[in-house]
Amino acid sequence: MGDAREQLIAKLDDLTDAQIEALLRYVEAMQTPALPEDYDEANDPSIGFFSADPDFATRAEEILQEGFGRRKS
Numbered sequence: 001m002g003d004a005r006e007q008l009i010a011k012l013d014d015l016t017d018a019q020i021e022a023l024l025r026y027v028e029a030m031q032t033p034a035l036p037e038d039y040d041e042a043n044d045p046s047i048g049f050f051s052a053d054p055d056f057a058t059r060a061e062e063i064l065q066e067g068f069g070r071r072k073s
Contacts, residue, residue: 015023022043029036029044 012020025043029039
């Protein structure tokens, strides 16, 4: 795990002050179980990780089959 930590620390020097502030908010959010009072969904970088079309879950098998070239007729 030390290697990943060192890589992250090395990349910090390349970030702008605004990026550092956003990263700090993200890290703080990851370390607390509750959302902060000033939480803004529009500025939450984790939202994109979990969003999908409403029918994504029901179409998961079909989507996977299409990815492997086995499209059903």
